Amino acid sequence: MKIVVLIGSPNKNGSTNLIAREFEKGAIEAGHQVVMLDVAHANVGVCGGCVACGYNGPCVKKDDMENIKKEILSADMLVFATPLYYYGMSAQLKTVVDRFCSFNSSLQIKHLKSALLAVAWNSDDWTFEALVSHYKTLVRYLNLSDQGMILGRGCGTLGMTSRSVYMNKAYELGKSLR
Numbered sequence: 001m002k003i004v005v006l007i008g009s010p011n012k013n014g015s016t017n018l019i020a021r022e023f024e025k026g027a028i029e030a031g032h033q034v035v036m037l038d039v040a041h042a043n044v045g046v047c048g049g050c051v052a053c054g055y056n057g058p059c060v061k062k063d064d065m066e067n068i069k070k071e072i073l074s075a076d077m078l079v080f081a082t083p084l085y086y087y088g089m090s091a092q093l094k095t096v097v098d099r100f101c102s103f104n105s106s107l108q109i110k111h112l113k114s115a116l117l118a119v120a121w122n123s124d125d126w127t128f129e130a131l132v133s134h135y136k137t138l139v140r141y142l143n144l145s146d147q148g149m150i151l152g153r154g155c156g157t158l159g160m161t162s163r164s165v166y167m168n169k170a171y172e173l174g175k176s177l178r
Contacts (some may be wrong), residue, residue, distance in 0.1 A: 004075040008082040008093025015119040015161035026174025040092035059102035077113035086122035114144035121156030144163040
């Protein structure tokens with residue numbers, strides 16, 4: 001299975017990448033191909049809402065989204081990896097998700113598997129409610145098949161994250177995929 005991980009953290013050496021790498025390790029050990037895309041540092045402009053794409057492309061913007069789109073449409077699974085910023089995904093990842101508009105139809109008919117990898121400093125039990133709701137809405141709208149969510153509470157620093165149970169959970173999620 002080809003898995004595309006959209007990494008939406010502007011911190012290249014942060015907790016999101018740490019969790020995503022553990023997921024990648026488990027998935028590779030299970031025999032899957034994993035493509036890690038650093039969308040936070042890609043040149044992706046915001047969707048202008050022009051709908052010139054007709055929801056199935058091409059987008060009028062010519063930027064890195066074309067390559068991201070090709071990777072996603074050649075995948076069997078899509079993983080959203082993000083730090084929790086004000087109770088939602090990072091703006092960088094959200095910008096990419098908004099640009100799905102130009103290939104909605106192609107994406108919806110693929111019935112990709114999906115997962116969510118998220119980390120937050122906060123450890124309250126309600127910390128991820130808004131993000132989980134958004135992710136579940138994306139799963140429903142895009143006809144994805146959710147394979148799991150790793151919601152790393154109390155993962156505000158590399159040290160906190162590396163000592164957390166979420167490292168092993170991310171690894172195990174990757175390893176369990178069929």
